[in-house]
Amino acid sequence: KAGVTQTPRYLIKTRGQQVTLSCSPISGHRSVSWYQQTPGQGLQFLFEYFSETQRNKGNFPGRFSGRQFSNSRSEMNVSTLELGDSALYLCASSPNTGGNWNTIYFGEGSWLTVV
Amino acid sequence: KQEVTQIPAALSVPEGENLVLNCSFTDSAIYNLQWFRQDPGKGLTSLLLIQSSQREQTSGRLNASLDKSSGRSTLYIAASQPGDSATYLCAVLGAGNMLTFGGGTRLMVKP
Secondary structure, eight states: OOOOEEEOSEEEEOTTOOEEEEEEOOTTOOEEEEEEEETTTEEEEEEEEETTEEEEEOSOOTTEEEEEOTTSOEEEEEOSOOGGGOEEEEEEEEOOOTTOOOOOEEOOOEEEEEO | OOOEEEEOSEEEEETTOOEEEEEEESOOOOSEEEEEEEOTTOOEEEEEEEETTOSEEEETTEEEEEETTTTEEEEEEOSOOGGGOEEEEEEEEEGGGEEEEOOOEEEEEEO
16 A cells, blocks of 8 residues: 655745645545644644545644645645745645544655755 | 653664653643654654553554553663664644644664
8 A cells, every 4th residue: 555645755946936745645544634844843733634624724824725635635835935934844644534543644755945 | 732742852872772762741632642753854654553542552662651641651662773763753643633743852773
């Protein structure tokens, strides 16, 4: 069974540009979450989608947005990039069916550098 | 607001030692606790998951315990090996399927 797949793995952008990152969850998983990892702040929750609906959002500015498609694949977008957005962006998926709180699986991440 | 703390932040041990990593959290209203491993430049690998109703879980040389009432978890690694060198992260699952992470323990096992 394929794991969580994130693309692209590495990218460099210029301040003011926007970026879109993609995530394909494990087959059958309907919950997709996004996290930002930086040396200073550690791992922080961005948002979570389930069946194309955003269920929860972390404390990030509106420049950070996401969506989920009917096949559970998800994208996150960051507009008007700032130097501080340089980070490892991790996608995670879980079945999250009913009230059964399952193991959450992470992808390898997308390394974003803003120059 | 949930806060998760991991102690120690870094640990260096000789090969073969048994070691304990600590995790504490401030809000006991959690669904589960997960321990992850992260190698440099990589994503997170799930090691163990303990449901809130459980006390411990074991996988090979790893054993994790959970005391929800006191807000503590420990990860016990038996007979450490150089391949265990990595950062270990503890995370609690709260409302909204959101994980709150600790800062991690960076482990170095020397041959």
